Amino acid sequence: MRVRAPAKINLALLVGRLGDDGYHPLVNLFQAVSLLDDVLAAPAEPGCFTVTMTGESAGVGEGPDNLALRAARLLAEEHGGDEPLGVALTVRKTIPVAGGMAGGSADAAAALLACSVLWDLDVAPDQLAALGSRLGADVPFALLGGTALGTGRGDVLAPVLTSGTFHWVLAVAEEGLSTPAVYTRFDELGRGRRPEELDVPDELMNALRTGDARALAGQLHNDLAEAALDLRPDLSRTLERGRELGALASLVSGSGPTCAFLCEDESAAIDVSTQLASTPGVQAVRRVLGPVHGARLVSPTH
Numbered sequence: 001m002r003v004r005a006p007a008k009i010n011l012a013l014l015v016g017r018l019g020d021d022g023y024h025p026l027v028n029l030f031q032a033v034s035l036l037d038d039v040l041a042a043p044a045e046p047g048c049f050t051v052t053m054t055g056e057s058a059g060v061g062e063g064p065d066n067l068a069l070r071a072a073r074l075l076a077e078e079h080g081g082d083e084p085l086g087v088a089l090t091v092r093k094t095i096p097v098a099g100g101m102a103g104g105s106a107d108a109a110a111a112l113l114a115c116s117v118l119w120d121l122d123v124a125p126d127q128l129a130a131l132g133s134r135l136g137a138d139v140p141f142a143l144l145g146g147t148a149l150g151t152g153r154g155d156v157l158a159p160v161l162t163s164g165t166f167h168w169v170l171a172v173a174e175e176g177l178s179t180p181a182v183y184t185r186f187d188e189l190g191r192g193r194r195p196e197e198l199d200v201p202d203e204l205m206n207a208l209r210t211g212d213a214r215a216l217a218g219q220l221h222n223d224l225a226e227a228a229l230d231l232r233p234d235l236s237r238t239l240e241r242g243r244e245l246g247a248l249a250s251l252v253s254g255s256g257p258t259c260a261f262l263c264e265d266e267s268a269a270i271d272v273s274t275q276l277a278s279t280p281g282v283q284a285v286r287r288v289l290g291p292v293h294g295a296r297l298v299s300p301t302h
């Protein structure tokens with residue numbers, strides 16, 4: 001079974017004050033984009049769970065902490081019944097590791113879906129999402145895809161209506177950033193919002209509904225950007241460079257350090273992407289579209 005799952009961009013990320021559970025209440029407007037990881041789930045001896053990482057996966061271990069492996073084990077524990085199960089997973093990564101694009105979450109989501117099909121388990125989508133949220137706050141969105149509003153830890157999702165396709169350019173940084181470290185710096189800066197400040201503006205929802213990239217550009221917002229830039233001041237040069245090159249807006253994706261640039265159309269995105277590649281600190285540039293679907297099975301020949 002082969003499942004493909006998308007990376008995400010946070011169109012709006014509003015962050016409340018740290019809760020007693022160690023998490024922040026969020027208003028998290030996600031969009032899935034066409035940068036995809038692939039997880040292949042092949043039969044293995046009962047009780048045998050393995051993962052092999054391929055592609056751009058430097059720094060990700062193949063041990064018990066691997067998110068795809070944890071997802072498979074969790075699914076077997078909770079829904080596997082009495083028969084011992086096993087799986088040999090192979091992950092092919094294109095989503096940057098520790099890039100603020102939920103790559104680990106995409107792998108976990110893909111592994112949940114691939115194993116549920118491989119093992120022929122009767123698990124409903126909302127049950128998979130519930131398992132996913134135990135693995136990471138971004139996992140339920142990687143299952144759902146599209147454009148969606150996340151509340152709670154970002155894992156309680158409601159789909160959002162959009163028209164057309166948005167053109168994005170991504171600048172992948174040379175080194176990743178740790179999500180907990182960015183949240184900790186956010187706390188140190190004392191920027192947590194009061195509950196009444198956790199709300200998405202109507203203008204943002206309207207821009208998505210009408211597919212108006214210019215209007216959307218004026219509404220993109222990430223509360224974690226200041227903390228990410230504080231840890232990685234070099235990112236401000238990348239953000240600035242994208243705007244100089246004609247992007248409608250630039251933003252840090254989630255906890256960073258990937259920067260996302262919204263472009264008017266395909267030709268503007270080609271211009272931005274070709275010229276951005278030479279910016280110091282930028283390791284790779286990717287041109288992607290959003291929204292795309294969440295984790296889904298692909299035929300073995302793809």
Ligand SMILES: C[C@](O)(CO)[C@H](O)COP(=O)(O)OP(=O)(O)OC[C@H]1O[C@@H](n2ccc(N)nc2=O)[C@H](O)[C@@H]1O
Pocket residue numbers: 010013022023024025026028100102105135136137138139152153154179180183254255
């Ligand atoms: C920054 C985002 O990517 C935006 O979508 C997410 O909020 C992070 O999602 P994630 O990496 O799937 O998060 P998890 O793996 O569940 O948590 C990693 C760490 O991020 C912090 N965390 C995450 C989500 C949240 N609502 N509040 C938090 O404070 C916590 O320190 C947690 O220990």
Ligand SMILES: Nc1ncnc2c1ncn2[C@@H]1O[C@H](COP(=O)(O)OP(=O)(O)OP(=O)(O)O)[C@@H](O)[C@H]1O
Pocket residue numbers: 059060061065066067068091096097098099100101102103104105107108138177179254255256
């Ligand atoms: N299959 C996996 N793919 C990527 N990272 C994994 C995986 N399994 C475990 N990890 C670990 O998870 C951590 C976060 O990696 P990830 O690529 O998901 O970061 P991220 O995109 O910044 O996350 P997010 O945007 O959800 O906050 C890294 O320390 C990485 O080693």
